[in-house]
Amino acid sequence: MVRGTEFSDDHRVHLLQGAEELFPALIEAMDAALSDIQFETYIFDFTGSGAAVAEALIRAAQRGVRTQLVVDGVGTGALPEAWAARLQAAGVQYSVYSPLGPLGLLLPHRWRRLHRKLCVVDGRLLFCGGINVLDDFHDPNHGTLDAPRFDFAVRATGSLVAAASDTMEQLWWRMQAVRDARQRRLPEALQALRAASKARHAADPATDSGPPMRAALVLRDNVRNRSRIEKAYRRAIGTARHEIIIANAYFMPGGKLRRALVMAARRGVRVRLLLQGRYEYFMQYHAARPVYGALLAAGVEIYEYAPSFLHAKVAVIDAQGDRPWATVGSSNLDPLSLLLAREANVVVEDGAFATDLRQRLVHAMQHAGRRMDPARYAGRPLRQRVLDRIAFGLMRLALWVTGNRY
Incomplete structure (x- = not known):
């Protein structure tokens, strides 16, 4: 069972406002990643500063970091062909959560979306908030914005990172299991479900400066x-x-x-x-x-x-x-x-x-x-x-x- 709502006093949490503060911190963490990056977002837009985040994922995958990206089937949908090819060539593993299919949102169960924005780097550093991978001055429906979007995220270390990593790992392997089952690859599906039940990441001690929170x-x-x-x-x-x-x-x-x-x-x-x-x-x-x-x-x-x-x-x-x-x-x-x-x-x-x-x-x-x-x-x-x-x-x-x- 994924741990959650368990308060502890071993955290350092830093507030980040807008993509202007989040993206540089996110890219810095990805460029320093040693083992793995888990990334979930509702929208992944490759316009403007969003492309810089994609480039950081590609660089990490190219140097051998296990890189998993999950995007929502409504918020993002199919990735642009050129970017999908680059991500795949670099070794970024990506998956689309609940693709809409021919009936789209006419089916009520399709209204259950992946709306969270999470990134865990090396099982020890968490980014969480409301900010999509979307340039602060760009809106997919309204074009260029006169002022930046008003939004927040946090960078956090401590034991809550394990809870985030657990839930992301379980969702990833369950999605792979569903995919394999639909393709009638039942042995692979069972193996994915077993991996989901065993997946755990131990959070390293907090490394950010400042008193614990x-x-x-x-x-x-x-x-x-x-x-x-x-x-x-x-x-x-x-x-x-x-x-x-x-x-x-x-x-x-x-x-x-x-x-x-x-x-x-x-x-x-x-x-x-x-x-x-x-x-x-x-x-x-x-x-x-x-x-x-x-x-x-x-x-x-x-x-x-x-x-x-x-x-x-x-x-x-x-x-x-x-x-x-x-x-x-x-x-x-x-x-x-x-x-x-x-x-x-x-x-x-x-x-x-x-x-x-x-x-x-x-x-x-x-x-x-x-x-x-x-x-x-x-x-x-x-x-x-x-x-x-x-x-x-x-x-x-x-x-x-x-x-x-x-």
């Missing part, structure tokens, strides 16, 4: 870890005393999470949400807005990020109190992430880390966020309210089709 990896999947990320949020919100700040790209929390935020605000906790202000996708933009009313009425402050696309999935609670809590990961607070996708968040209980994240979020709210006025929200145009309700209804219908309640 208390942290854990929190996973979400559709087997053992169906609700761990949401429960981690609800526990932290329920014990908040002073302040809650959440930055989330696609924000459509279920009833329990909404009530937790409302109750926190009513007991005097300052609750601030930094949410997507630019239109990106119809469903995610409009389906979120019907839930704002109850939050605003309870005194929750909502800020919409406007300069570029907000893609962060982070939160910080009581950063300056005696029980600081922060999380950085891939999970949105919406039904796609909390009910269907494979997700991974790192939770850190450390004052210095929480304060660093808090300062960046407060700066974004003050300098790049537009605070939502409750009166203007209540008086928004009829057309917008109709679109909001249509999107909200479609989202609920989709959940009903999958058999989930939210």
